[in-house]
Amino acid sequence: MGVMHIPGHEKQGPREVGLDEIREVMGDCRLCQLCQTRTNIVFGTGNPHARVMFVGEAPGKHEDLQGEPFVGRAGENLNGILSLAGLVREDVYIANVLKCRPPQNRNPLADEVLACSPFLREQIRSVWPDVIVTLGNPATHFVLKTEIGITKLRGRFHQMGHFVVMPTFHPAAALRNPAWQELLEADFRMLGKYLAEHPQGEPRVDGAAQSDALPRLGE
Numbered sequence: 001m002g003v004m005h006i007p008g009h010e011k012q013g014p015r016e017v018g019l020d021e022i023r024e025v026m027g028d029c030r031l032c033q034l035c036q037t038r039t040n041i042v043f044g045t046g047n048p049h050a051r052v053m054f055v056g057e058a059p060g061k062h063e064d065l066q067g068e069p070f071v072g073r074a075g076e077n078l079n080g081i082l083s084l085a086g087l088v089r090e091d092v093y094i095a096n097v098l099k100c101r102p103p104q105n106r107n108p109l110a111d112e113v114l115a116c117s118p119f120l121r122e123q124i125r126s127v128w129p130d131v132i133v134t135l136g137n138p139a140t141h142f143v144l145k146t147e148i149g150i151t152k153l154r155g156r157f158h159q160m161g162h163f164v165v166m167p168t169f170h171p172a173a174a175l176r177n178p179a180w181q182e183l184l185e186a187d188f189r190m191l192g193k194y195l196a197e198h199p200q201g202e203p204r205v206d207g208a209a210q211s212d213a214l215p216r217l218g219e
């Protein structure tokens with residue numbers, strides 16, 4: 001997948017490009033069919049220098065209407081469990097794999113992910129967090145470059161180049177499954193412990209599965 005060129009930047013190294021510059025390149029994006037049905041592009045919100053970045057799947061109905069990620073019921077769930085990790089919403093940055101709502105909230109299609117993901121890659125490089133929390137399968141598959149399901153991957157940290165990645169259940173799915181909600185909450189407590197025990201700016205997980213599958217993100 002090519003690297004998206006941001007005008008005015010030659011190298012686009014960590015934290016070199018501002019989120020506003022990426023948003024400007026996105027403009028009134030027409031790269032996939034979702035532009036025809038969206039109300040608003042949902043780019044992402046939060047602390048541009050966050051230590052923890054969350055990646056969801058795609059905007060739902062409320063996000064599409066308001067232009068902000070995780071403002072519906074899934075967002076309420078997320079806001080509630082952030083405190084288990086010692087975080088509040090203003091601390092973190094939140095974005096999705098897709099920036100536009102798929103009709104009827106269907107799963108993202110491969111060509112939509114392909115078209116949209118360069119924006120997410122640049123957002124991650126801009127924020128350059130210590131920890132990326134992937135919410136659900138599409139976000140996890142994109143960031144960890146695997147097809148393995150979330151139930152097998154969650155409950156531990158994965159080192160992905162520079163980043164520590166914590167895959168966990170999507171807060172919307174957990175609302176429909178109390179056992180998953182418990183595991184989601186356990187993962188957020190694990191995240192809080194990690195943040196408290198590791199110095200900021202040195203994201204390392206001892207014994208974590210190493211992968212170089214995202215060289216442009218982690219180099």
Ligand code: URA
Pocket residue numbers: 056057058059060063068069070071072074075096172
């Ligand atoms: N689900 C997501 O994956 N993202 C949102 O922004 C809202 C719901």
